[in-house]
Amino acid sequence: xxxxxxxxxxxxxxxxxxxxxxxxxxxxxxxxxxxxxxxxxxxxxxxxxxxxxxxxxxxxxxxxxxxxxxxxxxxxxxxxxxxxxxxxxxxxxxxxxxxxxxxxxxx
Amino acid sequence: xxxxxxxxxxxxxxxxxxxxxxxxxxxxxxxxxxxxxxxxxxxxxxxxxxxxxxxxxxxxxxxxxxxxxxxxxxxxxxxxxxxxxxxxxxxxxxxxxxxxxxxxxxxxxxxxxxxxxxxxxxxxxxxxxxxxxxxxxxxxxxxxxxxxxxxxxxxxxxxxxxxxxxxxxxxxxxxxxxxxxxxxxxxxxxxxxxxxxxxxxxxxxxxxxxxxxxxxxxxxxxxxxxxxxxxxxxxxxxxxxxxxxxxxxxxxx
Numbered sequence: 001x002x003x004x005x006x007x008x009x010x011x012x013x014x015x016x017x018x019x020x021x022x023x024x025x026x027x028x029x030x031x032x033x034x035x036x037x038x039x040x041x042x043x044x045x046x047x048x049x050x051x052x053x054x055x056x057x058x059x060x061x062x063x064x065x066x067x068x069x070x071x072x073x074x075x076x077x078x079x080x081x082x083x084x085x086x087x088x089x090x091x092x093x094x095x096x097x098x099x100x101x102x103x104x105x106x107x
Numbered sequence: 108x109x110x111x112x113x114x115x116x117x118x119x120x121x122x123x124x125x126x127x128x129x130x131x132x133x134x135x136x137x138x139x140x141x142x143x144x145x146x147x148x149x150x151x152x153x154x155x156x157x158x159x160x161x162x163x164x165x166x167x168x169x170x171x172x173x174x175x176x177x178x179x180x181x182x183x184x185x186x187x188x189x190x191x192x193x194x195x196x197x198x199x200x201x202x203x204x205x206x207x208x209x210x211x212x213x214x215x216x217x218x219x220x221x222x223x224x225x226x227x228x229x230x231x232x233x234x235x236x237x238x239x240x241x242x243x244x245x246x247x248x249x250x251x252x253x254x255x256x257x258x259x260x261x262x263x264x265x266x267x268x269x270x271x272x273x274x275x276x277x278x279x280x281x282x283x284x285x286x287x288x289x290x291x292x293x294x295x296x297x298x299x300x301x302x303x304x305x306x307x308x309x310x311x312x313x314x315x316x317x318x319x320x321x322x323x324x325x326x327x328x329x330x331x332x333x334x335x336x337x338x339x340x341x342x343x344x345x346x347x348x349x350x351x352x353x354x355x356x357x358x359x360x
Contacts, residue, residue, distance in 0.1 A: 076227075079223060079226075079227075080223065080227070083219060083220060083223040086217075086219050086220065087217070087220050090217055090220070
């Protein structure tokens with residue numbers, strides 16, 4: 001059980017690291033949102049899954065309840081994070097922000 | 108220049124770290140914070156106030172007057188925003204030729220955002236009620252619950268439009284609710300006074316309603332927290348409406 005949890009948490013940390021590097025490296029709003037939305041969602045999911053597994057190790061009723069609450073948070077993040085990314089991209093398109101092309105300046 | 112800035116930041120951080128050496132040791136009984144009234148709060152709050160959560164006992168019973176005036180501060184902030192920002196002008200006065208197809212018109216016409224907002228607003232409101240009602244036993248209380256409620260309303264306003272938001276709570280309703288919260292809080296204090304005890308001493312309320320002391324205290328704390336939550340919700344909603352529409356409370360900015 002503990003090895004499963006450690007693998008989940010390390011995977012989540014790896015995804016979060018990739019998201020951070022992408023936000024720092026990429027040239028404009030849309031590409032940065034692409035990295036942030038996808039990788040941070042998946043990283044948070046893996047981290048929360050690992051935490052739920054860690055909580056459920058003693059297999060008592062109370063611990064399982066806490067793990068269930070963590071799974072509910074996971075569902076919430078899974079729905080809201082892509083929606084927030086979608087809303088930001090939508091606002092950028094409506095405000096007339098053109099996507100980055102090869103040869104442009106970083107923005 | 109960048110290196111200079113970095114050096115300044117590092118030096119400031121080191122100075123801050125140095126000042127932490129002057130802090131008292133963790134749990135030192137000689138510090139001012141743990142000398143005067145803390146011991147009495149920790150030892151006697153359960154038998155005097157019958158409230159399991161010490162923080163709630165301090166904020167809602169020992170210092171209820173202070174909390175009441177904090178609520179009035181939030182109410183006054185809402186009123187000040189109203190008096191400064193609200194204009195009698197309409198959108199047409201401010202923008203003589205409002206184009207129909209304005210590319211900057213960011214009114215929520217998006218199916219995804221609308222659906223997710225409609226799904227999550229009831230859950231957010233339920234969580235706000237939970238935080239409000241469980242302030243007696245666990246972390247939470249009126250201010251936090253009120254902010255969560257206001258966040259649900261603001262989510263409705265940014266995902267749909269101002270017209271929908273006003274249909275759910277008009278401007279008059281938010282003003283009345285923010286005043287009603289303060290009135291509820293102060294009214295509990297006055298009701299306690301009619302039984303011959305001090306202002307906001309909930310033992311008086313327990314005597315009037317014929318309850319035990321613990322039931323009276325928990326009932327009174329629930330009522331005053333509801334008052335705080337009403338005021339905070341309505342004042343935040345008021346400020347949001349005024350700031351998001353240039354004081355006209357109309358769509359289109």
